[in-house]
Amino acid sequence: VPSLSSLEQDNIISKLSELNIEVSKVNSFNQSDNLSEIIENIKSKSKNLNEDIDQDIKKYFSNKKILITGAGGSIGKEICYKLSKLNINELISVDIDEYRLSKLNREINLDKYNFKYSNYLLDVNNLYALSDLFKKHKPDIVYHAAASKHVDLVEKNWFFGSMNNIEPTFNICKCSNEYNVERTIFISTDKAVEPINFLGISKAVGEKFIKIFANKFKERHFSIVRFGNVIGSSGSLLDIIKDQLKLSNIINVTDKNMTRYFMTISDAVSLVLISTSISNSGDCHVLKM
Numbered sequence: 001v002p003s004l005s006s007l008e009q010d011n012i013i014s015k016l017s018e019l020n021i022e023v024s025k026v027n028s029f030n031q032s033d034n035l036s037e038i039i040e041n042i043k044s045k046s047k048n049l050n051e052d053i054d055q056d057i058k059k060y061f062s063n064k065k066i067l068i069t070g071a072g073g074s075i076g077k078e079i080c081y082k083l084s085k086l087n088i089n090e091l092i093s094v095d096i097d098e099y100r101l102s103k104l105n106r107e108i109n110l111d112k113y114n115f116k117y118s119n120y121l122l123d124v125n126n127l128y129a130l131s132d133l134f135k136k137h138k139p140d141i142v143y144h145a146a147a148s149k150h151v152d153l154v155e156k157n158w159f160f161g162s163m164n165n166i167e168p169t170f171n172i173c174k175c176s177n178e179y180n181v182e183r184t185i186f187i188s189t190d191k192a193v194e195p196i197n198f199l200g201i202s203k204a205v206g207e208k209f210i211k212i213f214a215n216k217f218k219e220r221h222f223s224i225v226r227f228g229n230v231i232g233s234s235g236s237l238l239d240i241i242k243d244q245l246k247l248s249n250i251i252n253v254t255d256k257n258m259t260r261y262f263m264t265i266s267d268a269v270s271l272v273l274i275s276t277s278i279s280n281s282g283d284c285h286v287l288k289m
Contacts (some may be wrong), residue, residue: 003022005074005157006266007081007107034058052185058086065090069124069172070146072100074233075187077107078269079143080127090116092137095121097191111256115217122169127175134179144172145187147203149234154199160226165202173213173222183221184277186210190286192230207284214282224284225272239263261289 009029013023033069066083070076071093077100081091091108095101101119108117122129134247134271147165148154154161176184187209191200212241214222229237244251268287275285 003236003238003265004077004271005232005252007077009190009266017170018264036125039107049121057274057277059090061086061091062271063087063169064140065092065137066141066143067092067094067133068143068145069094069168070187071095072097072104073145074265074274075230075269076102076143076145078157078265079145079272080104080108082269082273084113084115088115090118090137090139092133092139093117093119093123094122095119096121106172119255124171127171130171131175131178134175134181139171140182142172142181142184144169144185145188147187149189149199151191151197151199154202158198161198165199166205170209171210174220177213177220179218180257181220181274183223184210184213185272185279186222186224187272188224188284189228191221192226212283218246218281221279221281223275223279223281225275226284226286227262227268228287228289230265230268232265233268257262263287264288 016023046211061083066088068079068083068091070277071080072095076095078094083091093101093104094103101121103121114172114203120133122133124130124144130285143154146168148157148161154165172184172186175181186209188203189200190202192207193200195201195204200229210222210224227233241251271285271287275283279285
């Protein structure tokens with residue numbers, strides 16, 4: 001199941017291990033699923049880095065205080081879970097969605113880990129509240145994953161999309177600079193390249209903020225990671241195709257000649273963590289899909 005998060009994988013393996021059952025991962029698909037061939041093709045052609053984080057990367061994150069916006073979302077939650085296994089000092093999760101934040105709190109089993117954990121129901125549009133948060137915790141690393149990312153919704157609600165995608169990115173950069181954050185990583189999208197929709201435009205503006213702060217404040221570190229289609233993430237193209245197939249046998253695509261690229265959520269987040277330790281300020285990392 002390519003959409004399976006690290007947390008879900010670990011839970012399954014843990015339960016089976018209690019029954020003394022040996023577990024191995026194989027590519028097995030239900031042939032009745034109309035998407036089985038597509039997903040099998042994605043897995044067989046995958047050339048991503050192994051999802052295991054090496055010792056140098058683990059050492060880099062050791063004893064760090066890390067803040068994540070959009071922590072309850074699919075990408076933010078995976079970042080939280082992977083970081084929780086890297087001997088960090090403190091994890092600060094921020095989200096505006098009460099249900100998602102509550103779910104994250106339940107899923108991170110703090111009894112297993114030795115780090116401080118704080119969570120805040122907060123709108124990153126609120127600069128004053130965000131500033132207080134940075135002042136209180138003084139994070140070493142910030143991952144800005146909070147965003148509206150459904151193309152059709154953002155296109156029709158461009159004003160709200162700009163409030164959710166543009167201003168908060170500036171706020172994060174401002175607070176990171178003011179409170180001496182070691183590294184700030186902006187989670188962007190490949191739609192920011194020569195954008196043809198408002199989602200892409202809003203993310204492109206966010207990237208400009210990162211570049212401006214990186215150039216203006218040389219002692220700080222600001223970088224970008226561009227995502228493509230991540231299987232299992234909110235807004236993933238495969239989920240849209242699945243929904244279309246449930247209603248009919250017709251799949252609507254922008255252009256039949258367009259090549260689509262995918263990667264698993266676990267691989268994507270592992271590469272984000274790797275990029276954090278190797279990037280230079282102002283870098284824009286594109287994940288190999």
